[in-house]
Amino acid sequence: NAGVTQTPKFRILKIGQSMTLQCTQDMNHNYMYWYRQDPGMGLKLIYYSVGAGITDKGEVPNGYNVSRSTTEDFPLRLELAAPSQTSVYFCASSQQGTDTQYFGPGTRLTVL
Amino acid sequence: QKEVEQNSGPLSVPEGAIASLNCTYSDRGSQSFFWYRQYSGKSPELIMFIYSNGDKEDGRFTAQLNKASQYVSLLIRDSQPSDSATYLCAVRSSSGGYQKVTFGTGTKLQVIP
Numbered sequence: 001n002a003g004v005t006q007t008p009k010f011r012i013l014k015i016g017q018s019m020t021l022q023c024t025q026d027m028n029h030n031y032m033y034w035y036r037q038d039p040g041m042g043l044k045l046i047y048y049s050v051g052a053g054i055t056d057k058g059e060v061p062n063g064y065n066v067s068r069s070t071t072e073d074f075p076l077r078l079e080l081a082a083p084s085q086t087s088v089y090f091c092a093s094s095q096q097g098t099d100t101q102y103f104g105p106g107t108r109l110t111v112l
Numbered sequence: 113q114k115e116v117e118q119n120s121g122p123l124s125v126p127e128g129a130i131a132s133l134n135c136t137y138s139d140r141g142s143q144s145f146f147w148y149r150q151y152s153g154k155s156p157e158l159i160m161f162i163y164s165n166g167d168k169e170d171g172r173f174t175a176q177l178n179k180a181s182q183y184v185s186l187l188i189r190d191s192q193p194s195d196s197a198t199y200l201c202a203v204r205s206s207s208g209g210y211q212k213v214t215f216g217t218g219t220k221l222q223v224i225p
Contacts, residue, residue, distance in 0.1 A: 035215075040120065042200060042215035043156070090155055099144050099204060101213070103155035 001026050004104035006091050012110045013081040021076040021107050023091030030096040032074040034058075034066065036087040037106075043090065049074055050096070081111045115139065116203050118216035126224050131188040133219050135201030138182070144204035145177055145184045150218065151197045160186060191223045 007022045025032065030051050035043040045058030049068040063085060065077040074093075078085060088108050092101040117136045125131045133147075144163055148156035162168045162175040162184065174187040184203075188195055198218040205212050 040217060042116070042217045043202075044215075045213075099146065099161055099213075100158050103157070106155050 006104035023074045025093040029093035031094045033092045034076045035090045115214045116216040121220040124222045131191045133186040135184045137203045139205045142203045146202040147186045148200040149197045193223045
């Protein structure tokens with residue numbers, strides 16, 4: 001199993017550009033999450049999904065959108081990139097009824 | 113008051129010593145408590161979870177929970193240089209279900225050879 005995979009690993013965006021961060025898991029987990037981690041800070045939940053077709057906002061959803069059309073994929077969309085979105089983004093998944101979250105390797109995003 | 117608080121460190125301990133990492137939380141109804149290890153530039157990895165008051169041991173790691181004091185700790189015995197990482201405390205609240213897990217800012221541990 002590859003676990004949770006994320007692409008790209010690194011990206012530099014200009015202010016106002018848009019992009020999609022990809023996340024795929026092959027563990028057949030129901031729950032998927034997007035977090036951002038700023039330097040010296042903990043993980044902040046952006047959006048989460050409890051299954052295909054079901055998504056909801058986390059702590060810091062502004063400026064982001066998600067969709068979940070399949071169990072495996074949970075892309076995160078940035079529509080109008082801003083410098084405040086410079087961060088490391090982690091996708092994670094977990095099985096319903098368990099607390100163990102498995103994290104992807106992260107995407108380091110810089111907005112200039 | 114932050115929901116989950118940790119001392120940012122760095123906490124420096126000599127090789128072979130016991131490292132003690134501490135975490136306090138504000139939601140008295142919290143149910144599940146986790147310790148994640150994060151190496152520099154890498155993603156978090158779950159190393160321990162604890163649900164009940166008392167101690168839970170797994171190899172060199174012991175998690176301790178005191179719900180009355182709203183305090184959870186992680187002890188690492190026989191610390192090794194490979195234990196040098198940032199340790200994130202995470203708490204699942206009573207109201208948010210499995211999706212509401214709040215992370216602390218982490219404590220950086222340095223094990224000196």
